[in-house]
Amino acid sequence: MASGEGLTAMRDEEKALVALCCSVSMSAHRSPSSHFLLRTVSHPFPSAVFAFPASWSVDDWILAGEWGGPFGESEIDACLFPSLRSVGNDVAARVNRAFLRSFQRLLKDSRLQAEVHRALAEKKRIVFTGHSSGGSVSVLAAIWLLEQFFKSDNKDQVFPFCVTFGSPLVGDRVFSHALQRQDWSCCFLHFVSTVDVIPRSLLAPLSSFKQEFQAILHFLCPKSLCFSLNTIGEPLVIFFYSTVLRNALSISCHRACLSMGCTNPLLEVIPGFVKLSPYRPFGTYVFCSDNGLVSLKNPDAILQVLCYSFQLTSKEDLSEVAYRCLEEHLLYEPKIKKCLAMQDVVSMDGLEVIPLCLNDGISDEMQSIETMLEDLQLSVEARLCLRAAGEWENQRLRNQAKIDANYSKIQEALRSLSDYRATCEIRGLGYYDTFKLQKDKEDFDANVRRLELAGLWDEIVEMLRRYELPDNFEGRTDWVDLGTSYRCLVEPLDIANYYRHAKNEDTGPYMVKGRPRRYKYTQRWLEQAHRMPAWSSMESCFWAVVEELCIDSSSSSRPFEEMKDKVLELEKEASMWLSSGKLGKDVLLEESTFVKWWKTLPIQHRLGSCISSFMNGENMAGR
Structure with a gap:
């Protein structure tokens, strides 16, 4: 997707790929295959699209206890993913253990490797995609193939691409850092509905309410016979939404304070008393609102939008918002189709110029950004956090210039x-x-x-x-x-x-x-x-x-x-x-x-x- 500040246009071939990935991802849920759905296409370019279905069992989302406490993270498999580590701190990335286990089983029990290598031999571009937790598995599949490319002498092969829809987070800060270092983040495109709760779900300690979360997953399953607030139970829906929101805002505030250069020593102490989710975004995120698409690449800024656009406004009813946050998870196909019909994508990578309020006489470009900010319901506090994320990245660039x-x-x-x-x-x-x-x-x-x-x-x-x-x-x-x-x-x-x-x-x-x-x-x-x-x-x-x-x-x-x-x-x-x-x-x-x-x-x-x-x-x- 084209990058830059303000308005950018998705090319027709990009729109076609995204639409195809969304359609195949949803079809994977209905496929009799329990591993993946493979679709080969010749237009806009020869491609093999591998779509992974989500799992609706809580054990495929969160493993607690020995696998990392309430958030179920563990060290990445260094044999499969040797690049996912920090050189400076000499630590391996941490990843959701349940998603990693699902991918390891996929490699062992399915024909994924054979089909991928066959497609490569036929000079097809490999595209991994998935909706919900299927998107998280597709992320690991894409990184696995990128690791294979790193060891390969074939420099002519096109890098794989990964497109996810409503996917929960996969790895920690080191995970995101390593992908940036390897220049692999550009291979990942994540579509997130503005109020979909599932992409934010792992910001909360799901293992502390596994039974309740299993009920949520049961009714999110496309094969469920019914989906209604009354069937799930209003208290459960409100509890789930409120828990995710509360934890998301805690992480957001902690990260924003660090970005703003706050020197209060309590910031270093807080994680020792309050366990914060280790999971962080990476790649390019495209937020789907009622009025179009908004793209972001800065991981700290993405985290802030994930948290603040999810808040309840004073005019909204709690139960209605909580229900809508679940319902949105199943509506990606019509929403993506509607958004792709619009001509422009608003890029917010120029974070330092994000307006704090609507001013008369601003440029058309800034007007479009302001419109999308309002559509995302980003408050002045949220906009300050976005500016802080942009300023922190600029400070890192200044540090690099000094070192250079x-x-x-x-x-x-x-x-x-x-x-x-x-x-x-x-x-x-x-x-x-x-x-x-x-x-x-x-x-x-x-x-x-x-x-x-x-x-x-x-x-x-x-x-x-x-x-x-x-x-x-x-x-x-x-x-x-x-x-x-x-x-x-x-x-x-x-x-x-x-x-x-x-x-x-x-x-x-x-x-x-x-x-x-x-x-x-x-x-x-x-x-x-x-x-x-x-x-x-x-x-x-x-x-x-x-x-x-x-x-x-x-x-x-x-x-x-x-x-x-x-x-x-x-x-x-x-x-x-x-x-x-x-x-x-x-x-x-x-x-x-x-x-x-x-x-x-x-x-x-x-x-x-x-x-x-x-x-x-x-x-x-x-x-």
Whole structure:
């Protein structure tokens, strides 16, 4: 869908796709298949549309107890979804466990994988869709396929697309963040009726009233013989609506305060006393009102609209609104058809210019935005929250600009250290050992560069930890590469400084207590970007392992046999890193700490060592 501020137009092919997805999604509920409905089309482009039916059993919506308490969330399956994690905080995304379980069963028990790969082989675009909880399953299916694309060498394949209708939320803040980092959020389009309660339902602790929620699901099922307020019971409908609304507003207020930069320490304490839903929106949301469509991409702004457009106004009757919030969940097909007949979509991504009230003389574009804001029944308070969400995103962009301004400064400092490394080799002692001795002015200057770079990278890592940079910053290859160069060139100097000042005697081994967060992060950054196994890029820590082995070897109480496994592991890695050039040849110089230590090992071991071929004749003569 076209993006931008103000009025945008959906192309005819986009309208056709959305209409098709909505129709197939609703048909999936009536299909005899219990897994998915597949529809192939040639217009507007060759596509295979996979529609997943919703489940109307409460156990397929919420799993409590061991699966995450009242909101039923758990860590994502890292084997199926390795990209869904935060690099900065080193935490995996959390997802609704019941929806994840449904998708895992789908992969195992159905022909989904076979049909998807057949469609790909036929050069069809894959579209996943679903209504209600079927939409949540389609989200996981789309991410699963995106993960397959990440591992594939076929760069010509068109990314899958996912369209949902009235879908409940699926994952937490990290889930949304990771999709933005991978640049996958653009693959998801969510249609939500303004007052539909189900897309907001997981903002409430459903496990605390599972029996009541099961009654709601029973009457939402399209196959139910009756649907009336009297049959469900007015108290139950009002209770459900009120519970969801109350929890949604609590989350909205908490998030808005954070976006506005409130420094009250209670904000950090509240989640410890009041359990707030972890679920957050992602992708593009299109809100369907009586007068048209409103699109949003900012996750914080989407959350605010989900909460505030759902409120009861002073003129409305509580029972009527509660009933309508359920009824709307079944009316997507006629509502989408009506909205698509309208020519324009109002984009509210320019959040900072959202009017707080209707003013005379505003532009036609702003008039259309104001009309939709009123249609969504967004109060002045809600509009302030939307502005705060926009300002928070702008602040993150300003933070990124500040960090980008330091890029060349970091490059210059790294070039200086690279030149210093070259002079160390000329002096015949090696980069690590020369810096550790700190005898010359050049060593002092290198230490100044090390400290300057530490300050710059600590600022970056802290911003990432607090999500103060745009989500896609972690996906920028220029910074991944710069971070790797920094880690490989500078961490050996940190290790040398650590053992030069005998910090290990007070703090413990560098790898256990002394390694700064900036190196852990840049290592995870590389491993995530290139889909490498965790801890597979440890060459920058080579000298820390050597130092600890030197300490163990000097202890008369530690025989070689007790150290042998660690020695063999280091030699294996050193052989690999020396062969690939990840370790410089200066580690093999005669006066190198590594060579001196290696010579103290038993001769029988050294003769059979996998790195003996790297040792020159002079070194080997010392056996």
